Amino acid sequence: MARRKRTLSFTLTGGGVILLGLLIVLSLFWVYSRLTGKRWLGSLFQAQESRAVYSTLERVDDLALLECAVYRLRVVYPFDFPELPEDLPVLMGRNDFCVISAQVTAGYDLTTLLSLPQDQNLITRTGEEIHLNLGKPEITSFKVADQVVKDKGFPDMAVTPEEWRIIVVALTPLIEQMALDHGIIEEAEQYGRDFFLRLFKGAGYENITILP
Amino acid sequence: LELIEDRVQRMEQLVTARQTYREVIYTEKKLLLADKRVLFSLIFNVEAGVRLENCRVVKQPGGGVIVYLPPVEILSIDADESSIKQYFVKEQLTPVRFSDFSTVVNEEKEQILIEARASGLENRAEANAVNGITAIFRMAQIENVTVKFSEVLSLDRKGNN
Numbered sequence: 001m002a003r004r005k006r007t008l009s010f011t012l013t014g015g016g017v018i019l020l021g022l023l024i025v026l027s028l029f030w031v032y033s034r035l036t037g038k039r040w041l042g043s044l045f046q047a048q049e050s051r052a053v054y055s056t057l058e059r060v061d062d063l064a065l066l067e068c069a070v071y072r073l074r075v076v077y078p079f080d081f082p083e084l085p086e087d088l089p090v091l092m093g094r095n096d097f098c099v100i101s102a103q104v105t106a107g108y109d110l111t112t113l114l115s116l117p118q119d120q121n122l123i124t125r126t127g128e129e130i131h132l133n134l135g136k137p138e139i140t141s142f143k144v145a146d147q148v149v150k151d152k153g154f155p156d157m158a159v160t161p162e163e164w165r166i167i168v169v170a171l172t173p174l175i176e177q178m179a180l181d182h183g184i185i186e187e188a189e190q191y192g193r194d195f196f197l198r199l200f201k202g203a204g205y206e207n208i209t210i211l212p
Numbered sequence: 213l214e215l216i217e218d219r220v221q222r223m224e225q226l227v228t229a230r231q232t233y234r235e236v237i238y239t240e241k242k243l244l245l246a247d248k249r250v251l252f253s254l255i256f257n258v259e260a261g262v263r264l265e266n267c268r269v270v271k272q273p274g275g276g277v278i279v280y281l282p283p284v285e286i287l288s289i290d291a292d293e294s295s296i297k298q299y300f301v302k303e304q305l306t307p308v309r310f311s312d313f314s315t316v317v318n319e320e321k322e323q324i325l326i327e328a329r330a331s332g333l334e335n336r337a338e339a340n341a342v343n344g345i346t347a348i349f350r351m352a353q354i355e356n357v358t359v360k361f362s363e364v365l366s367l368d369r370k371g372n373n
Contacts, residue, residue: 046243047241047242047243048240048241048242048243049239049240049241049242050239050240051237051238051239051240051316052237052238053235053236053237053238053316053320053323054235054236055233055234055235055236055320055323055324055327056233056234056235057231057232057233057327057331058232058233058234058255059230059231059232060229060230060231060232060333060336061229061230061231061232062228062229062336062340063227063228063229063230063259063261063340064226064227064228064340064343064344064347065226065227065228065261066225066226067223067224067225067226067227068222068223068224069220069221069222069223070220070221070222070223071219071220071221072221073218098310105223107223110344110347110348114344114347114348114351121351122351123348123351123352124351124352124353125352125353125354130352143288143290144290144293146290146291146314146317146318146321147314147318156309156310156311157309157310158307158308158309158310159308159309159310160250160298160301160308161250161252161254161296161298161301161308161313162252162296162298162301164293164296164310164313165293165294165295165296165298168293168294169293169294172294179220182218182219182220183220184220187220187222188220191222191223191224195224195264196348198267198269199267199269199279199348200269200352201269202268202269202270202271202277203269203271203277203349203354204271204277205352
């Protein structure tokens with residue numbers, strides 16, 4: 001009897017308690033694996049992912065957007081932007097970065113131009129002479145390429161959707177300015193004229209005047 | 213390696229229709245005690261129209277013109293980042309990373325493309341392209357305009373005079 005007491009005392013102290021606990025945990029995992037059909041140890045380290053998307057068509061717009069020039073670029077945030085707004089702390093000091101591919105287009109929004117009254121037409125004809133008074137083109141779109149980081153081999157930066165929005169909104173005017181500095185408006189004006197010249201020359205009008 | 217030229221390039225396209233979709237997206241990832249969840253919404257714009265590089269205008273006897281256009285196509289599907297509304301983020305032991313939501317956004321584009329086509333975006337864009345081209349010539353008092361689409365969408369349409 002005295003020997004049994006000593007053995008019991010040894011089991012309930014020290015490593016025995018840990019061993020017993022481990023056995024209970026393993027038994028529970030074994031039961032869990034039998035019930036769920038999952039590999040009981042693998043499930044511990046298996047990431048569980050789920051997602052749901054709800055989609056709604058909100059608007060349909062009729063347009064006449066003549067896009068004449070495009071400026072595509074790739075920038076590294078934040079390093080390509082040494083003078084960022086002070087209220088833009090996103091990614092700062094995290095040794096993190098992201099590569100952003102963007103494109104800016106310029107041209108003419110004819111949606112409104114086409115509905116102007118007859119006396120305000122931007123294209124008029126006097127006999128066999130066509131007069132173009134298109135005015136200055138404008139930036140018609142700014143798009144950030146939707147990218148999958150893993151495919152590009154760049155590190156997957158820690159950023160939430162809201163922080164991503166803040167970054168893109170802050171960079172939009174800076175990137176648009178880059179496009180302007182590269183002469184996107186002037187190029188769009190020239191390419192737009194080329195298009196209208198081709199259009200009306202094809203229609204048999206050789207005498208085309210472009211008004212400033 | 214994808215090369216991007218650091219200069220402005222010519223582009224000739226007429227965007228004639230746009231559909232705007234709002235997507236509400238929820239993602240979650242769990243591993244041991246790590247748990248991250250995000251719920252947000254954003255807008256996708258799908259634009260359709262015609263590329264005008266191969267646009268051809270032929271004068272007809274009697275003063276009219278025929279405009280030959282390539283078929284209407286979906287020109288872009290773009291997630292508008294400025295429209296993101298983040299409802300909540302849970303970051304337990306691990307931060308939310310770009311790929312956690314950008315992957316879903318990219319995959320969703322395929323579904324939106326299918327929906328946009330099924331809802332007749334291209335047909336609407338084609339009708340608007342005819343109206344737009346016709347209106348340009350009408351401004352120059354050229355009334356008899358016929359617009360013809362080549363290849364797949366060979367729906368001949370005559371501008372309303």
